[in-house]
Each structure stands twice: as structure tokens, then as C-alpha cells.
Amino acid sequence: MLPQDPITAITPEVVGWRHHLHAHPELGFQEHETARFVAEKLRSFGLEVHQGIAGTGVVGVLKAGSGSRAVGLRAELDALPVLERANVAYASANPGVMHACGHDGHTAMLLGAAKLLSRRPDFDGTAVFMFQPAEENEGGGRRMIEEGMLERFPVEAVYAVHNWPGVRVGAIAARVGPQMAAVDGFEVSFEGTGAHVAMPHLGDDPVLASGAFIQAIQRIVSRSVDPLSALVVSLTQIHGGNVGNIVPKRVWLQGTCRFFDPMLSDHCANTLDDICRGVAAAYGVTATLRYARGYPAVINTADATARAIAAAEKAVGLHNVITDFAPSLGCEDFAYMIRAAGGTYAWLGAGDVGPGEGLHGDRYVFNDAIIPAGLRYWVHLVEHILAPSAAREGIR
Known part of the structure; x- marks a missing residue:
């Protein structure tokens, strides 16, 4: 009997984390229980954990080998002031607050990547897992930068993904230059x-x-x-x-x-x-x-995006990587992190949705079917950027 693929094996656990987070949403800078949940998981994986960054932010640090290079991976903790009307068993238990943008899924996927990489650290350097508060309107990313997060945890670039309705399921879309307004x-x-x-x-x-x-x-x-x-x-x-x-x-x-x-x-x-x-x-x-x-534009830098695309091709296949598309006039405070360190913001295709079921809708439901693609992308990204050969040869 062939051993089970580790990403396939961990997916049900990651889905369970996502459902837990969805059922217990918290607004920006109030994500105390969410931050506690994230910190406990990271500690259980053996990561070095730092809490209280920008109030409720959490950073996990995973080192492997002797390499000095480091890469940052970011997910968001906060929910929206929306009364949920989605018909799911794990609906929000906090009336008037809902994970209507998929931050629960982003956080769960990044936790899953941390667990996978801690089990098999096939890289040489440091992966910094950044769990950001208050992405929705309050500028938690800017506050993390202002409080010196990148001085405490210097990285050569930062990366983020966002589930994206309207892009085919499991595809990854990233482009050099503006991606968000x-x-x-x-x-x-x-x-x-x-x-x-x-x-x-x-x-x-x-x-x-x-x-x-x-x-x-x-x-x-x-x-x-x-x-x-x-x-x-x-x-x-x-x-x-x-x-x-x-x-x-x-x-x-x-x-x-x-x-x-x-x-x-x-x-x-x-x-x-x-x-x-x-x-x-x-x-x-x-x-x-x-x-x-307000938030500046999300402008993906060329070197980081080349690496993101290479990792995405390994994760989901060349046919599922999209680089020629129109940017969105939506906004994202990940712009502050890219502006400070360079990096790439990618969309993870969530498929088609109906009226009221899209991002920020009160019947929005994160598509759990995209979780394996997100996990593969994160793992391949870290292993590609911090590959032992890359440590010897320098940035490619």
C-alpha cells in the first residue's frame, strides 16, 4: 500500500481548523481567541512563537539548516461586521460578525503549511509565518510594519494568497506590477x-x-x-x-x-x-x-513574483497558473508589507459563486476544495526559495 500524500492526509485537519475559526469570528484588533488558537497550534508544531504584535498579531518562526535567508508568509485573522446567513453547520456563533472574506481559510492554510514544513523541513533558512490582525479597514499590516516587525524578523520578501471567486478552482493568479488598487x-x-x-x-x-x-x-x-x-x-x-x-x-x-x-x-x-x-x-x-x-496599491515585485510563479507551477501545474489578467480595484493592506520588503500577492481560484455568495456577502462560504492547492503552494514556495542549492548559489 502506497503511503498517503502528506497534503491529502492533513487536509481534513486543516478544514476542521477553518470551520472552528469560522464559527468563532472576531473583528479587527479584537482577535484574541483567534490569536490564541493560532499561537497554540504553532507551538504544538515546534515553532518559535511571538504574540502581541500590533495588538493581536502572531508570528511563528521555523528555522532549518544553517542558511541565513528568510521568507515571510502572511495570513489575516480578522472577520467582518456581517450578520451571517450562510447555511452551514459551523456558522458564526458571534451574531453580527462573520468570516465573509475567507480569512479563516487563509489562516487555516498557513497553519497547515507550518505543520507540514515543521514535519519535513526540506529547506535551508527561515520561514516566518505572519498572522496579521485587522486587514479589513483598520490597517493591521501597516501597524505591524510601524511596530518594527520586519526589523525583528527580517525577510527578503513577503507572500500572501487570497481566495478569489471567479477564478477557476485551484488556479493561482499572480502578475508583476499592480494586482490590487x-x-x-x-x-x-x-x-x-x-x-x-x-x-x-x-x-x-x-x-x-x-x-x-x-x-x-x-x-x-x-x-x-x-x-x-x-x-x-x-x-x-x-x-x-x-x-x-x-x-x-x-x-x-x-x-x-x-x-x-x-x-x-x-x-x-x-x-x-x-x-x-x-x-x-x-x-x-x-x-x-x-x-x-488609505491603503496603497498592491504592486507585486518582479523577482518575488517569478519565484511565486515557479512555485505555483510545481503546486498546481503550468496550466493552472494565470499571469495575464486584469488587476482588481479592490484593496488590501498587504500593500504595506510589499512596499517595505518586496513580495507577491496571489489569488487562489475559488470558482464561480452566486449573488450574495461572493466576498463580503452574508452567504459567502469559503471553498474548502481549494485548501490542498493552497497548502501545496505554500510548501513549494518555501522549498523553492530556500532550497539548499539556492542558499549556496544566492538568489536566483
Whole structure:
């Protein structure tokens, strides 16, 4: 009888970890039980474990041989403030909090890779397993960098995967250059004196001003940038007034800008400011703009991506490696880690999903069938980059 493939053998255990994490989700910087679970598993595999990084972050260190090279592998710990409606036996036991993006799967796969590599450390160097808090909106990756994680655990590059609906099951997609967008946010308030609707001439109308602003900002994308440059400017909230017969004194709007070219951050900020000033002057109200720089773009570096693609070809086969695809205007704070150390962010194909079943949907279900591909990718990546021959010959 042939011995069972170690990845096939460990997959049910990894699936069990994933289901446990899914049933016990925690929001950003509150992942105390999740971090404890991860740390306990890493210790049981024999890794050196460091907790409390960026609050609830965990780092596991696995050394093999005498090589001085090191590589970083990252997964996310946090869930989303979503009320789960997925019909699964392991649904969230924390009402209003859900792993609706697959971070439970990412964490479980990285734990599985740590266990596999600790059992058979067929590499020469150090693998650093980074379990990051607060990827969703709060910038946990940036905080890990600011707190000196890469000084404590220096690596030549960092790598991450994200399950990706719409890409065929088990395929791995990575490209040199932008893979995910930068994101900025803005808030605008228009203020006037308000008035009774029967006597509008006695006041100013922030509602009219906000309507003019909504129309005017469409020109940012359509008329102020090269049409070949990816840019999205979207309004996501509008609030004003609380009764039907009074023109309100204030209308507040919120929106977002997404792009790949970092120069578009200043362009959006300056153009929004110009529009706010112009609308305020035209409508006799005051305008206040708050523009916040958010996550930078995820820009995969060339050397790291070449290694990621080579490992992916070994893991899932050449026919399942995708390098020619359009990047996403979604955002990811893994951008901070790549910007600090170089690296690659890859998508792991999760197949087709229905309405409400995609990322951040309340009926989203991580596809457990992709776990073996994720495990193989992580193991092959470490063994490829930190191969004993590579340690002797230097970076290839």
C-alpha cells in the first residue's frame, strides 16, 4: 500500500481548523481567541512563537539548516461586521460578525503549511509565518510594519494568497506590477442656514449644493484623467435632514477613490477640493472636505513574483497558473508589507459563486476544495526559495 500524500492526509485537519475559526469570528484588533488558537497550534508544531504584535498579531518562526535567508508568509485573522446567513453547520456563533472574506481559510492554510514544513523541513533558512490582525479597514499590516516587525524578523520578501471567486478552482493568479488598487476616502459637508420649505428664499440649500457636487465629481473620471488610467470615484453615503418640511442646514457625503497610479491620490484630493469650493461659492453655502489617504496599491515585485510563479507551477501545474489578467480595484493592506520588503500577492481560484455568495456577502462560504492547492503552494514556495542549492548559489 502506497503511503498517503502528506497534503491529502492533513487536509481534513486543516478544514476542521477553518470551520472552528469560522464559527468563532472576531473583528479587527479584537482577535484574541483567534490569536490564541493560532499561537497554540504553532507551538504544538515546534515553532518559535511571538504574540502581541500590533495588538493581536502572531508570528511563528521555523528555522532549518544553517542558511541565513528568510521568507515571510502572511495570513489575516480578522472577520467582518456581517450578520451571517450562510447555511452551514459551523456558522458564526458571534451574531453580527462573520468570516465573509475567507480569512479563516487563509489562516487555516498557513497553519497547515507550518505543520507540514515543521514535519519535513526540506529547506535551508527561515520561514516566518505572519498572522496579521485587522486587514479589513483598520490597517493591521501597516501597524505591524510601524511596530518594527520586519526589523525583528527580517525577510527578503513577503507572500500572501487570497481566495478569489471567479477564478477557476485551484488556479493561482499572480502578475508583476499592480494586482490590487490603492484606496482613499473622503467626506464632504455642505452647510447653510436652512429654511422652511414654504419660504426657501430665507435660507440656503445644502441639498441643492450636494446635488451639484454629486454631478460635478463625475468629471474627475470622465474628463480629468487619461481614460486608460484606472480610477473609480464613488459616493457611498449621503445624509441630511430629518423632517419633510424643512430644508436642512447640513448635508454630509462620504465616498472613495480607487486607483493604481499613486499620483492620482493628489489629483483626486485637489480636484475634489476645487469642486467643493466652486459648488459652495455657486450655491452660497460653506463646504468642508476631509480627504484621507488609505491603503496603497498592491504592486507585486518582479523577482518575488517569478519565484511565486515557479512555485505555483510545481503546486498546481503550468496550466493552472494565470499571469495575464486584469488587476482588481479592490484593496488590501498587504500593500504595506510589499512596499517595505518586496513580495507577491496571489489569488487562489475559488470558482464561480452566486449573488450574495461572493466576498463580503452574508452567504459567502469559503471553498474548502481549494485548501490542498493552497497548502501545496505554500510548501513549494518555501522549498523553492530556500532550497539548499539556492542558499549556496544566492538568489536566483
